[in-house]
Amino acid sequence: MGGGEGIAEAEIVAWHVKVGDVVEEDAALADVMTDKATVEMTAPVAGKILQIAGEPGEMIAIGSILAVFETEGDAERAPEPTPALEVAPNEAAQVVKPDPVPAPVEAKPEPKDEPKPEPVVARADHKRVLASPAVRQRAKDLGIDLADVKTAEDGRVRHSDLDAFLSYNAGGGYRPAGGARVDEQVKVIGLRRRIVENMAASKRAIPHFTYVEEIDVTKLEELRADLNATRGAKPKITMLPLLITAICKMLPQFPMINARYDDEANVVTRSGAVHLGMATQTDGGLMVPVIRNAEGRNVWQLATEIVRLADAARTGKVTLAELSGSTLTITSLGPLGGIATTPVINRPEVAIIGPNKVVERPVFRDGQVVAAKLMNLSISCDHRVVDGWDAASFVQALNRLLETPALLFVE
Incomplete structure (x- = not known):
């Protein structure tokens, strides 16, 4: 299988076929992943699947055999592997020849353990309680000792007696919180494994620090409402394009924020352009599509690109x-944003910005108590590159722009 430049291996994410299946040419064989891009590999010929490269989660080398087919006319001669599959540059998948599978060994049945009698706990005041089997089973399931239940008549515990007991002892822990569930093992493969590796590497290598500031976005929300009221066919404006506009406006004064750190070369590259990573939650995990040259786009263009990239990531x-x-990343949980976040830096970047939830609270303004819309803004930085003073000064500069949004659109 061919691959993009610099790509040596890929991961099998899922198989769409199994050994013995008969497939048509161009039928889907497997999904493979490299550098967060998942590629669907297809059959180069029609035929019967005789061998596949490995299990989901296994890493396979670019150029190795993905699958072996038996094509029409092959039945009378030994099957040969199909030529290595080719994919477009930068969309490579990796495959390796699987290790031989040992013949199954017949397992000897293990002797079954004899059931052990459950211990019986004796009560000093224990006496035989009259109850039907169904009532006894229900009491057992609820963890209730029938001797604790008062009966309405003739000393026999009935379901109505259990109901009354539960009503008077609702806080006593007798109602089960929920049904028992079996343990579930989930294999960490594909995008989830890449997330694990990237986050672990980032926390190991980068000394993080986080700074949080509260911002009054009352006027910004009023501006946003006005823009949306007259937007016509333009995309709806959320808080994100306005925040990105403020970020791009202030970064020339704080170039250490928009940078990448090469650990091996010990070189920090301060980027002139703002290639803004946008953390996006998908069904498969977290992806970070990039808004190219965000500094050259207006709020409507940013809103359009945000929607396009988010949709592409999720589909x-x-x-x-x-x-x-990307040179800087922004991560937002939207309405789930919480009070504050401590986001993990998207290595090799040196900073990540996290807006939190907008809430309305009373504040003092000019001696009066008024309602204000407030939002906490978090920033995590690489302390090897960004000093605490720089991070705080950058956020305070953003604060001035966001609290006086007219400044966003003036030179």
């Missing part, structure tokens, strides 16, 4: 080029 249509090359 699996985002390309490898759209997932790489």
